[in-house]
Amino acid sequence: MTETTEPTLDWVPDARELADLELLLSGAFEPLTGFLGSADVVAVEETGRLADGTRWPDPVTLTLPHHHPVSAGQDLTLRDPEGAAIAVLSVTERTDDGLVAGPVKSLGAPEHGPFARLRRSPAEVRAELGGRSVLAVTMRGPLDDLDEITATARELDAAVLLLPLAFGEGGPAVVRAALKARDRLPPGTQVVVVPLAPREPEIDLELREHLATAYGADEHLAGPEPVTLPGPPHRRGLVVFFTGLSGSGKSTIARGLRDALLERGTRTVTYLDGDVARRLLSAGLTFSKQDRDLNIRRIGFVAAEVARHGGLAICAPIAPYAATRDEVRHMAEAVGADFVLVHVATPLEECERRDRKGLYAKARAGLIPEFTGISDPYEEPEDADLTLDTTGMTVDRAVESVVGVLNSGGWIR
């Protein structure tokens, strides 16, 4: 057995890039064979055509952070978030702004996820339809006019091919809508799932036309845009995120909020205590910027999972960096939940005067390095939904203010 000693270069693209990768690999994005380089990106943006003049509406790109070591001439293994190797990208260009371009080759990873069995390549579908004329219907939500589809199919003597464009949280619902519609359309109607992430409307429509053609369609109908009605706030997931200096009052108010919510009994509540997070989730992490960021991302990940299922998660870490707090906001929003930021803005002097755990005295004496507010930064939020200076304020009053924000936002009743 031979073993390779060369380190493999790999990368986990984000959800949109992975969806594009799947379409590149299946041939649905033909004539593209890989992620676009700078010449093609400029040409597409300026003319709606690739550098060689072929019509193509959208810059399909992959971006890597600057610190990633891959360079032109090397192979990059692209993995899904669970670590499965999906494809190899032969890098032909790496630009200053992070684009990594080149052709991709499938590593034959088995498809998984909901409705994986309904994802088929254009070549397979074309072969199966064997030269029949095809009416393709792309859809991002329920179809409102099945009679029109049936009539058009009859007129063209065409087989109907439903292409649900499934991406993100709402993806499975679009596929279910397609399967439901299939039962009411002419016999032989097929459903093939296509993971096309949404774009601006005009680009989205042009890409749908490309996809329909790749799947062998003679005619294409674009289904109506879905009307998304998010549930009322009191049914949506919510992350209430406290941030502030050590001793500012985050845990005290967070616990008070948890108890107030449990007394009302109208929402399920998970309190992710900062100390518990440090002891379990983030055991072994230090207070370096890197470790603090990782700690916050882990807390954010758990909170977003709670919120994904409609729960209310309360977190109360220092979270000194604005960009990392913003990441947590996006994690919550990505699962259809809301995010409320409470800045417990008790000034350093008051926190230090309280010095509940004697840590400030130790930090001043130089015994604790990188102590927030003393020898480490705290970036004041500019996007807080509530700012509370607890100096001279009772705990009950502080908790009431947070409850007030949740009430007026409709998150609790």
Ligand SMILES: Nc1ncnc2c1ncn2[C@@H]1O[C@H](COP(=O)(O)OS(=O)(=O)O)[C@@H](OP(=O)(O)O)[C@H]1O
């Ligand atoms: N160097 C340094 N800086 C700040 N805080 C320190 C440090 N070392 C230990 N502690 C104690 O750890 C608690 C903060 O942990 P967090 O997980 O909330 O911090 S962070 O969000 O990851 O920055 C914080 O607890 P709270 O007082 O509850 O905020 C401190 O007691």
Ligand SMILES: Nc1ncnc2c1ncn2[C@@H]1O[C@H](COP(=O)(O)OP(=O)(O)O)[C@@H](O)[C@H]1O
């Ligand atoms: N209005 C208030 N809200 C929260 N804490 C307060 C308030 N007034 C005084 N305190 C006291 O301040 C301290 C805050 O500690 P803690 O909640 O552990 O802060 P943090 O979690 O931000 O480190 C507690 O001893 C608490 O009793």
